[in-house]
Amino acid sequence: MNATASPPVKRKLKVATTSLAGCFGCHMSFLDIDERILDLIELIEFDRSPLTDIKHCSPDCDIGIIEGGVCNAENVHVLHEFRKNCKILIAMGACAINGGLPAQRNSLDIRDILAAVYAQPGRGVHVPNDPEIPLLLNEVHPLHEVVKIDYFLPGCPPSGDAIWKFLTDLLAGRTPTLGHGLIHYD
Amino acid sequence: MRTANSSGGDAGEKGAIEAVLSRHGHDAARLMQILREVQDDLGWLSPSVLTAIAEGTKLPRARVEGVAGFYHFFHTEALGAYRVLWSDNITDRMLGSVDLMARMCKKLWLKPGDVSEDGLVSVDTTSCTGMCDQGPAILVNYRPVTRLTADRVDTIVDLIRHKTPLDQWPAEYFAVEDNIRRKDALLSHDLAPGDALRALKSPQEVLDAVKASGLRGRGGAGFSTGQKWDFCRNAIGSGANPAHYVVCNADEGEPGTFKDRVLLSSYADLVFEGMTIAGYVIGAKTGLVYLRGEYRYLLEPLNAVLERRRAANLLGKSILGQIGFDFDVEIHMGAGAYICGEETALLESLEGKRGVPRKRPPFPVTSGYLGQPTAVNNVETLASAALIAAKGAAWYKGLGTAKSAGTKVLSISGDCARPGIYEYPYGVTVAQVLADCGARDTQACQIAGASGLCIAPSEFGRRIAFEDIPTGGSFMIFDNSRDIFEVARNFAHFFVDESCGFCTPCRVGTTLLANAMDKIHEGHGGEYDINDIWRIIRTLKVASHCGLGQTAGNCVSDTLQKFRPSYELRLNVRDFEPAFDLDKALSKMREVTGRDDPGAHFHIAHRKSKSGIGTKAGDPV
Numbered sequence: 001m002n003a004t005a006s007p008p009v010k011r012k013l014k015v016a017t018t019s020l021a022g023c024f025g026c027h028m029s030f031l032d033i034d035e036r037i038l039d040l041i042e043l044i045e046f047d048r049s050p051l052t053d054i055k056h057c058s059p060d061c062d063i064g065i066i067e068g069g070v071c072n073a074e075n076v077h078v079l080h081e082f083r084k085n086c087k088i089l090i091a092m093g094a095c096a097i098n099g100g101l102p103a104q105r106n107s108l109d110i111r112d113i114l115a116a117v118y119a120q121p122g123r124g125v126h127v128p129n130d131p132e133i134p135l136l137l138n139e140v141h142p143l144h145e146v147v148k149i150d151y152f153l154p155g156c157p158p159s160g161d162a163i164w165k166f167l168t169d170l171l172a173g174r175t176p177t178l179g180h181g182l183i184h185y186d
Numbered sequence: 187m188r189t190a191n192s193s194g195g196d197a198g199e200k201g202a203i204e205a206v207l208s209r210h211g212h213d214a215a216r217l218m219q220i221l222r223e224v225q226d227d228l229g230w231l232s233p234s235v236l237t238a239i240a241e242g243t244k245l246p247r248a249r250v251e252g253v254a255g256f257y258h259f260f261h262t263e264a265l266g267a268y269r270v271l272w273s274d275n276i277t278d279r280m281l282g283s284v285d286l287m288a289r290m291c292k293k294l295w296l297k298p299g300d301v302s303e304d305g306l307v308s309v310d311t312t313s314c315t316g317m318c319d320q321g322p323a324i325l326v327n328y329r330p331v332t333r334l335t336a337d338r339v340d341t342i343v344d345l346i347r348h349k350t351p352l353d354q355w356p357a358e359y360f361a362v363e364d365n366i367r368r369k370d371a372l373l374s375h376d377l378a379p380g381d382a383l384r385a386l387k388s389p390q391e392v393l394d395a396v397k398a399s400g401l402r403g404r405g406g407a408g409f410s411t412g413q414k415w416d417f418c419r420n421a422i423g424s425g426a427n428p429a430h431y432v433v434c435n436a437d438e439g440e441p442g443t444f445k446d447r448v449l450l451s452s453y454a455d456l457v458f459e460g461m462t463i464a465g466y467v468i469g470a471k472t473g474l475v476y477l478r479g480e481y482r483y484l485l486e487p488l489n490a491v492l493e494r495r496r497a498a499n500l501l502g503k504s505i506l507g508q509i510g511f512d513f514d515v516e517i518h519m520g521a522g523a524y525i526c527g528e529e530t531a532l533l534e535s536l537e538g539k540r541g542v543p544r545k546r547p548p549f550p551v552t553s554g555y556l557g558q559p560t561a562v563n564n565v566e567t568l569a570s571a572a573l574i575a576a577k578g579a580a581w582y583k584g585l586g587t588a589k590s591a592g593t594k595v596l597s598i599s600g601d602c603a604r605p606g607i608y609e610y611p612y613g614v615t616v617a618q619v620l621a622d623c624g625a626r627d628t629q630a631c632q633i634a635g636a637s638g639l640c641i642a643p644s645e646f647g648r649r650i651a652f653e654d655i656p657t658g659g660s661f662m663i664f665d666n667s668r669d670i671f672e673v674a675r676n677f678a679h680f681f682v683d684e685s686c687g688f689c690t691p692c693r694v695g696t697t698l699l700a701n702a703m704d705k706i707h708e709g710h711g712g713e714y715d716i717n718d719i720w721r722i723i724r725t726l727k728v729a730s731h732c733g734l735g736q737t738a739g740n741c742v743s744d745t746l747q748k749f750r751p752s753y754e755l756r757l758n759v760r761d762f763e764p765a766f767d768l769d770k771a772l773s774k775m776r777e778v779t780g781r782d783d784p785g786a787h788f789h790i791a792h793r794k795s796k797s798g799i800g801t802k803a804g805d806p807v
Contacts, residue, residue, distance in 0.1 A: 073772060073785070073786075073788070076768060076788065109774070110774050111774050111777065111778050114778055115778075127778045128779070129779035129781050131781065131783050131785050134785070135775035135776065135779065135781065135785075135786055136772075136775050137771040137772060137775075138770075138771050138772070138773065138774045138775075139771070141765075141766070141771075145764060145766065146764050146765075146768070147762065148714050148761065
């Protein structure tokens with residue numbers, strides 16, 4: 001190879017994102033990186049994501065960012081798709097890491113909850129059973145109990161600055177660290 | 187025995203509370219003792235009882251409830267007229283406690299942790315009760331019953347069913363043996379009560395002798411006792427009631443340790459004499475023994491020893507006629523919290539608070555009990571100090587090794603012919619100890635308890651000494667038939683139960699570690715989980731507030747290094763597997779919707795997949 005040739009154009013990394021049992025708050029916080037998204041888009045291209053409305057992951061994604069825990073069968077399928085197609089998987093936010101607010105139901109039996117929700121006066125209980133509707137899991141799980149997770153980005157939600165720091169570290173090949181002001185406050 | 191909280195009604199309850207409160211002068215610092223005595227009378231600590239105690243001690247109610255909720259042996263719900271707690275140390279398990287407890291529960295139609303519908307009995311587990319050489323052991327209403335067998339379990343079930351008071355149970359059930367197998371300088375001492383006191387010279391001379399003897403703390407950390415006393419003696423009390431205090435740490439909760447139980451059963455005079463000498467040196471008038479709740483049965487015998495010593499003028503005013511030499515001892519009961527063995531947590535507990543370790547500095551020697559200069563010493567340290575005062579520093583210094591003077595009392599349990607108490611001069615090899623107690627085919631020793639060191643046969647030439655293997659006395663032996671992974675898993679769960687909950691790294695980290703060990707145990711573990719374990723242990727070590735969290739990963743990290751195959755044989759070949767069965771996780775929804783279509787299942791059981799998880803798990807059809 002010719003030593004004087006200009007360096008090869010760096011490939012843009014493919015990033016996929018999704019929200020499972022989350023509130024989209026982490027995605028909203030992601031947008032709080034504001035105009036820095038223009039810098040980001042120089043380095044990455046978005047694959048499957050609510051931002052692109054692409055429905056399935058390309059087989060060669062580099063980074064998958066997942067908000068929310070796993071509460072139903074569809075979440076499991078989406079999570080598996082991400083794991084299969086992304087080199088690096090990031091659990092973003094409290095729900096993805098710990099189950100978060102949706103996991104509050106874990107102290108109750110899902111059958112009791114549904115019986116209370118779908119009880120109709122005088123007509124008993126009819127829980128919707130259309131095959132189109134994904135079944136709920138007995139309990140809500142954090143992502144790492146279902147697939148291998150490579151990085152955890154804590155916060156409820158993590159701030160835009162924290163997400164920016166985390167991603168820029170990652171894209172530059174540094175192990176992401178948040179540190180004071182982004183995760184430590186005392 | 188305690189009675190169910192039914193008779194007497196409100197008036198009886200109020201009267202009982204008031205009696206206890208006035209016995210303790212409505213002193214908030216005595217909250218632990220107040221709660222224990224009220225619970226003894228009323229069976230449990232109901233919301234109205236807590237309110238009455240809060241009013242009586244002028245404490246915020248939340249503070250009273252916080253303390254009642256902290257300790258395993260206080261209950262804020264009714265747990266039955268008979269409360270059975272199975273000691274759940276690994277040594278109890280090795281003696282068959284799991285099967286025996288299942289037998290008991292089955293016969294009583296109970297699930298562990300539940301109270302029987304008639305409110306008669308509850309059965310649960312508790313951390314090591316210090317009966318490892320005579321297990322499996324239980325506590326029935328906080329009285330120890332040792333050497334459980336299937337026959338004993340059956341008889342106990344009958345006794346409970348017939349509501350037989352504990353006093354009428356066979357006396358041999360409550361027998362606790364000393365099992366002293368090897369005596370050395372301390373256990374073979376020939377001192378009569380008072381001998382060490384009669385040999386006392388000036389406080390400075392006694393202090394110099396303790397320093398010269400090279401005595402170091404026997405709880406495990408090994409700080410110089412003379413230096414501690416010197417710091418404390420030089421510290422100045424402050425506030426309205428300046429004073430110095432001696433505290434005897436008799437909260438031996440480290441799994442596998444029971445030497446303090448024996449010292450307090452059969453050498454109490456020497457221990458109290460050591461406390462008195464400590465008081466003489468540092469200028470304290472008051473000594474406090476913090477006795478672990480599991481040793482509640484020792485309270486009356488120990489109080490009798492104290493009475494005898496007062497009568498002999500070995501405690502009280504002008505001891506042995508020496509004007510100004512006043513010292514007395516009081517025993518405070520703990521209530522089942524391992525963390526209170528840590529000296530600052532112990533002091534918090536003594537002051538009637540939750541056993542949360544303090545920040546150091548200031549150290550207890552300058553700011554201890556009630557903020558006053560306090561010397562906190564282990565039971566064995568104090569007994570040894572009495573020995574030194576009587577027999578001289580030079581003699582003591584001649585025992586043991588250059589850096590570890592004197593002798594160490596070991597509590598030996600597990601796989602050996604003769605478990606019990608062994609006293610050795612420091613420097614004895616592990617191999618020697620194993621030979622003496624009749625251990626065969628030993629594959630590992632866990633020394634210094636769950637937070638200590640797990641050593642493999644290649645290290646059996648190492649020595650018990652501060653410069654090699656320091657220990658508070660716990661020495662558990664595992665032969666070739668044992669599964670070392672299960673040993674580590676047992677300890678991981680111990681720390682979940684005993685973390686005080688104050689700092690997040692320990693509270694969460696101990697649970698994550700136990701979860702990872704459980705996942706491996708259940709056959710879902712992979713290399714990912716091993717890596718995760720290392721990450722958790724690192725965080726525990728660097729980020730925890732006190733020694734409990736910092737050492738909670740030791741056993742897992744030791745066994746991962748030295749007994750790695752016991753983990754690997756459980757691992758899946760795959761890198762990662764879910765922590766639970768995915769298809770089973772849809773079971774309840776299949777039940778309530780009646781669905782059984784392909785979308786109501788994950789198509790491949792995750793265990794059967796060869797090429798990564800969920801490769802064929804498409805969208806619902």
